[in-house]
Amino acid sequence: MERDALIDLRGVEMHFNMSRERLDSLKEYALRLAKGRLLYEDFTALAGIDLAVRRGDVLGVVGLNGSGKSTLLKIVSGILRPTRGTVRVEGTVAPLIELGAGFDLELTARENIFLNGAVLGHSKREMRARFEEIVEFSGMRGFLDVPMKNYSTGMVARIAFSVATCVRPDILLVDEILSVGDHQFVKKCEERIAGMMAEGTTVFLVSHDLAEVRRLCTRAIWLERGRIRAEGPADAVCAAYEAGG
Amino acid sequence: MRTKEAAAGLLRYRFLLANLILKDLRLKYRRSVLGVLWSVLNPLLMMLVMTAVFSRIFRVAVENYPVFYLTGSTLFAFLGEATTGAMGSVTGSASLLRKVRVPKSVFPLEKVLFASVNYLFSLVAVVVMFVVLGQPFHWTFALFWLPALFTGAFALGVGLALASLSVFFRDIVHLYSVLLVAWQFATPVLYPYEALPESIQALMIWNPMYHYVQVARMVLMHGIVPSAKEMAVCAGMALAALALGAAVFRAKRDRFVLYV
Numbered sequence: 001m002e003r004d005a006l007i008d009l010r011g012v013e014m015h016f017n018m019s020r021e022r023l024d025s026l027k028e029y030a031l032r033l034a035k036g037r038l039l040y041e042d043f044t045a046l047a048g049i050d051l052a053v054r055r056g057d058v059l060g061v062v063g064l065n066g067s068g069k070s071t072l073l074k075i076v077s078g079i080l081r082p083t084r085g086t087v088r089v090e091g092t093v094a095p096l097i098e099l100g101a102g103f104d105l106e107l108t109a110r111e112n113i114f115l116n117g118a119v120l121g122h123s124k125r126e127m128r129a130r131f132e133e134i135v136e137f138s139g140m141r142g143f144l145d146v147p148m149k150n151y152s153t154g155m156v157a158r159i160a161f162s163v164a165t166c167v168r169p170d171i172l173l174v175d176e177i178l179s180v181g182d183h184q185f186v187k188k189c190e191e192r193i194a195g196m197m198a199e200g201t202t203v204f205l206v207s208h209d210l211a212e213v214r215r216l217c218t219r220a221i222w223l224e225r226g227r228i229r230a231e232g233p234a235d236a237v238c239a240a241y242e243a244g245g
Numbered sequence: 246m247r248t249k250e251a252a253a254g255l256l257r258y259r260f261l262l263a264n265l266i267l268k269d270l271r272l273k274y275r276r277s278v279l280g281v282l283w284s285v286l287n288p289l290l291m292m293l294v295m296t297a298v299f300s301r302i303f304r305v306a307v308e309n310y311p312v313f314y315l316t317g318s319t320l321f322a323f324l325g326e327a328t329t330g331a332m333g334s335v336t337g338s339a340s341l342l343r344k345v346r347v348p349k350s351v352f353p354l355e356k357v358l359f360a361s362v363n364y365l366f367s368l369v370a371v372v373v374m375f376v377v378l379g380q381p382f383h384w385t386f387a388l389f390w391l392p393a394l395f396t397g398a399f400a401l402g403v404g405l406a407l408a409s410l411s412v413f414f415r416d417i418v419h420l421y422s423v424l425l426v427a428w429q430f431a432t433p434v435l436y437p438y439e440a441l442p443e444s445i446q447a448l449m450i451w452n453p454m455y456h457y458v459q460v461a462r463m464v465l466m467h468g469i470v471p472s473a474k475e476m477a478v479c480a481g482m483a484l485a486a487l488a489l490g491a492a493v494f495r496a497k498r499d500r501f502v503l504y505v
Contacts, residue, residue, distance in 0.1 A: 017503070077346055078346035080502060095344070095345055098344045102344075102345065106275070111271075115265075117260075118264040118265075121347075122260065123260050124260045127260070
């Protein structure tokens with residue numbers, strides 16, 4: 001185990017039981033069980049993942065769709081528990097995985113900001129203190145009291161990003177979220193992420209935009225069918241991925 | 246140790262709990278003119294129906310039937326709402342579970358707390374009826390929280406188990422709604438305990454809701470403080486349900502995200 005690693009994964013494996021047909025009812029389950037036909041297809045999303053990320057690292061994760069990038073992020077964020085292996089994560093984690101987790105689109109943006117902050121584990125006081133800054137950063141002041149079901153995807157993303165990054169975390173997990181905003185907001189987000197990196201926040205960035213990975217990341221890994229195919233400086237890994245992917 | 250950790254986790258997420266309860270309240274009464282007043286009106290209107298049916302038509306011999314019915318039915322409604330809410334709370338929070346890490350017990354706990362808030366509103370209906378019908382208030386009315394606490398803890402235990410099971414078998418949801426009706430009829434809510442045949446009276450001691458409803462009527466209606474033995478039985482049943490529910494929930498919670 002590396003001493004100064006903030007994130008340390010050892011021999012991590014993630015399996016999913018994909019039942020061929022979904023068994024939603026008890027009757028079906030009993031029938032199958034009686035016939036001895038509980039068929040599951042084991043799907044290995046990740047295997048043999050050893051990864052150490054140190055403080056201040058900005059790690060890019062590249063790979064084709066279905067290669068396990070999002071699963072890896074969900075394991076680091078604690079949403080999924082791996083089937084095998086150990087996960088050690090030190091410090092606070094801000095997951096920008098699917099933005100707006102916990103948004104209730106029936107509620108207004110103002111209500112959702114507090115709700116989402118609570119979902120991320122912030123206290124009432126923290127949210128009160130940061131509300132202004134969140135609104136300011138999102139640039140959505142004019143739409144604060146509109147139910148969010150009337151928002152566009154990009155507008156939702158603005159609010160969500162602003163809430164998720166309002167408290168500087170030790171670890172920031174970013175999963176292709178910068179693709180929905182307009183160029184102006186994407187630039188603002190990148191600046192904020194860059195600011196956090198400068199202050200020593202560790203970043204996990206999943207992206208299909210190799211230019212973005214090259215620009216932001218210090219290191220990168222290339223996932224292929226759930227395994228790490230290459231690991232190293234971002235430029236080298238991106239080049240290898242482009243050549244061999 | 247793990248209990249301690251879980252408690253610390255929940256404490257950290259108390260703002261989330263408060264927010265979810267607030268959200269449920271807002272959504273429940275959105276676009277209704279009378280809003281939260283419905284929590285008071287609903288039991289009162291139900292009481293009118295039940296009094297008409299059971300006191301006038303079936304001639305259930307109970308003194309002051311409206312108050313008798315209301316003190317029992319509000320508590321049972323609390324159980325029903327809390328357990329049913331908790332049952333769907335995990336599957337209903339699928340989008341959250343898949344996206345962020347939150348202590349999963351937040352969801353059933355929130356539904357039970359939301360139901361407690363509604364129970365408090367329905368107690369206002371009880372107070373209103375006491376005043377209207379000239380039912381005397383005893384000092385023991387101030388112990389209203391006692392049966393509520395027992396019922397809430399018991400409902401949380403049942404709710405944790407139901408929430409876990411319903412993730413894997415959605416059938417539970419349909420089955421439980423029927424079970425709940427049967428349970429209410431098996432509890433002296435609409436009729437007095439004494440109306441039951443003796444053979445069934447003997448079985449009643451195994452029904453936690455029988456005990457809780459009895460305690461509720463003691464403190465609200467009759468001005469009686471429940472005996473230490475009665476309270477021990479009530480608390481024991483609630484804790485047993487809580488322990489069992491928590492054990493089931495803990496055993497299954499890591500797999501929730503794969504099935505919701």
